[in-house]
Amino acid sequence: MSDYPEASAAPVEAFEPPYYVAVFTAVRSQEQSGYSETNARMEDLVNDVPGFLGMDHAQTPGGLGITVGYFRDADALMEWRNNAEHRAAQQRGQAEWYQSYTLHVAKVERSHGFTRVHAPQSATAG
Amino acid sequence: MSDYPEASAAPVEAFEPPYYVAVFTAVRSQEQSGYSETNARMEDLVNDVPGFLGMDHAQTPGGLGITVGYFRDADALMEWRNNAEHRAAQQRGQAEWYQSYTLHVAKVERSHGFTRVHAPQSATAG
Numbered sequence: 001m002s003d004y005p006e007a008s009a010a011p012v013e014a015f016e017p018p019y020y021v022a023v024f025t026a027v028r029s030q031e032q033s034g035y036s037e038t039n040a041r042m043e044d045l046v047n048d049v050p051g052f053l054g055m056d057h058a059q060t061p062g063g064l065g066i067t068v069g070y071f072r073d074a075d076a077l078m079e080w081r082n083n084a085e086h087r088a089a090q091q092r093g094q095a096e097w098y099q100s101y102t103l104h105v106a107k108v109e110r111s112h113g114f115t116r117v118h119a120p121q122s123a124t125a126g
Numbered sequence: 127m128s129d130y131p132e133a134s135a136a137p138v139e140a141f142e143p144p145y146y147v148a149v150f151t152a153v154r155s156q157e158q159s160g161y162s163e164t165n166a167r168m169e170d171l172v173n174d175v176p177g178f179l180g181m182d183h184a185q186t187p188g189g190l191g192i193t194v195g196y197f198r199d200a201d202a203l204m205e206w207r208n209n210a211e212h213r214a215a216q217q218r219g220q221a222e223w224y225q226s227y228t229l230h231v232a233k234v235e236r237s238h239g240f241t242r243v244h245a246p247q248s249a250t251a252g
Contacts, residue, residue, distance in 0.1 A: 011151035011190060011228045021232050023147060023194055025137035025182045031246035056151045058184040058192040064137060066184040066192040068149055068230075096246045102137045102239040104194075106147050106232035113228040120157035120222045 012054040014111035020071040026101035035097045051076025138180040140237035146197040152227035161223045177202025
């Protein structure tokens with residue numbers, strides 16, 4: 001969890017396509033024992049995967065959470081998918097932590113980003 | 127905004143690949159005048175796009191927001207991308223509402239979902 005404040009400060013920037021996104025959308029259950037520790041461990045582990053590019057996370061309080069992982073290519077994603085500790089965490093997630101979730105794995109075809117340089121213009125300035 | 131409570135109750139389910147995701151990650155600025163009304167209008171508009179499949183949204187309070195739109199094919203996404211009212215909203219977003227954002231457009235290659243049927247097993251049950 002220690003990475004969340006930094007991760008939320010700004011979205012991960014656009015990379016040069018093609019690359020992969022793993023979009024994980026989830027609603028958690030009432031049983032959250034051990035979730036935070038495992039989540040922090042997974043963040044450490046995925047950072048060690050060659051080709052892992054970054055991660056975005058947003059959580060509506062009491063509602064939907066979305067985590068987006070960015071990977072350079074299918075091999076990087078495959079390595080993460082096959083990680084034994086990751087697989088064990090997924091099984092525990094189904095057994096305990098998640099009410100429902102969906103995973104979408106997709107190849108990015110185009111991307112772009114925007115970062116503000118100046119303060120927003122006032123309504124009368126336009 | 128009226129769709130958010132429903133949208134957050136459960137993640138959008140997995141569709142049969144291929145389909146497209148538009149992953150929009152953003153941090154908003156201090157200037158939010160008119161944002162909610164425009165956001166609600168965009169949600170209505172995108173629902174009218176043939177091939178629009180659904181949308182997930184999560185918002186960390188004071189932090190990152192992630193919106194994921196699901197589209198049947200590239201044509202559906204193109205129609206939404208070219209919508210004149212949508213383009214005007216994007217321009218206003220850059221001028222006023224967003225501190226920074228990234229858009230990743232990607233073709234889904236695989237997906238799956240999970241929905242709990244029973245209550246989570248207790249820690250001693252496993």
